[in-house]
Amino acid sequence: MKNSRIAGVGHYVPEKVVTNDDLAKLMDTSDEWIRERTGIRERRYYNPDIDTTANMGVKAARMALDDAGLQPSDIDFIVFATLSPDYFFPGPGVTVQEELGIDTIGALDVRNQCSGFIYALSVGDNFIKTGMYNNVLVIGSEIHSSGLDFSNEGRSVSVIFGDGAGAVVLSPSENNEKGILSTHLHSEGKFAKELCVVAPSSSGHERLTEDMMKPGGLIYPIMNGNYVFKHAVQRFPEVISEALKHNGYSPQDIDVLIPHQANLRITKFVQETMKLSDEKVISNIQKYGNTTAASIPIALSEAKQEGKIKENDLVCLAAFGSGFTWASALIRW
Numbered sequence: 001m002k003n004s005r006i007a008g009v010g011h012y013v014p015e016k017v018v019t020n021d022d023l024a025k026l027m028d029t030s031d032e033w034i035r036e037r038t039g040i041r042e043r044r045y046y047n048p049d050i051d052t053t054a055n056m057g058v059k060a061a062r063m064a065l066d067d068a069g070l071q072p073s074d075i076d077f078i079v080f081a082t083l084s085p086d087y088f089f090p091g092p093g094v095t096v097q098e099e100l101g102i103d104t105i106g107a108l109d110v111r112n113q114c115s116g117f118i119y120a121l122s123v124g125d126n127f128i129k130t131g132m133y134n135n136v137l138v139i140g141s142e143i144h145s146s147g148l149d150f151s152n153e154g155r156s157v158s159v160i161f162g163d164g165a166g167a168v169v170l171s172p173s174e175n176n177e178k179g180i181l182s183t184h185l186h187s188e189g190k191f192a193k194e195l196c197v198v199a200p201s202s203s204g205h206e207r208l209t210e211d212m213m214k215p216g217g218l219i220y221p222i223m224n225g226n227y228v229f230k231h232a233v234q235r236f237p238e239v240i241s242e243a244l245k246h247n248g249y250s251p252q253d254i255d256v257l258i259p260h261q262a263n264l265r266i267t268k269f270v271q272e273t274m275k276l277s278d279e280k281v282i283s284n285i286q287k288y289g290n291t292t293a294a295s296i297p298i299a300l301s302e303a304k305q306e307g308k309i310k311e312n313d314l315v316c317l318a319a320f321g322s323g324f325t326w327a328s329a330l331i332r333w
Ligand code: ACO
Pocket: 028, 029, 030, 033, 034, 037, 038, 114, 155, 156, 157, 159, 160, 195, 224, 225, 226, 228, 229, 232, 261, 262, 263, 265, 266, 290, 292, 320, 321, 322
């Protein structure tokens, strides 16, 4: 059994920058409120004429393929994580297969929201470990801006989210000291309704109604912010510790922590709990907001570009989100 390793990383963010002041023109909010509560200064919003969740994923994937020195034809399998697919079905994995012009390989879509990228990474990692596939493309991509409630009723949620995509190429590692050492996945479905979008759905909300589309309507995300915060600051350290313990490491062994960019206050809380210095913790939520399944691969790609990840570094990825779900991955780079 061979470990998989991250052979290439890439990301794509739409050009349009939306600042906190821009949002304050649409709803009763302020730059100060958003920065103090979340750390976010601006986010990117997609251009409906050129961007879709799938094709933003393709752009990130092309960069990851270049970084890995591979061609689309080298990819054996695609795993695509998103909560904002182009269509209700099919999922965007098949569009990536088509747009990259890859032969008729398998494409799997993962619905695990903010933890989606690590779940998808775990799937790809295990396909490589078992020898079923050689090179797996793992993508996280989201368009949130088209589904947010920009009225005062939705303001505590809509200021948080942004659009973007990130991707990695997984390939077999030369030795088992390196690559993805382990992944750890959890869920607790009793909290499903604390952070969700209800409609349209097959749970009695099959047909869209006028009411659903009004401010505060069921087509918009519902979030119990305090609840999410409380659970996130418990589960992040837990799942990071689980990965470290599983591999015989302690928090001080971490060289780089890339948490899902949920909220800067959550990241700071986790950093303090794990007693990690600022240089070890990657944060780019200030620029992009929370891009759910895309946030970790975007941060990973930028961190690599900026030289923040070096050969042999112990890199930990961790996420918490809707479901609730939470997950971690420990990687020897
Ligand atoms: N601008 C100005 N005022 C606002 C805004 C806004 N955007 N949103 C809410 N308010 C107001 C509320 O109406 C309320 O006013 P009131 O006191 O007059 O009733 C006041 O601010 C406080 O509201 P709370 O909801 O209690 O605000 P809180 O301080 O809890 O902050 C927040 C809200 C930022 C969502 C916080 O709960 C939080 O950080 N939660 C974590 C959730 C999170 O990070 N989710 C990320 C997505 S999920 C994930 O990725 C894991």
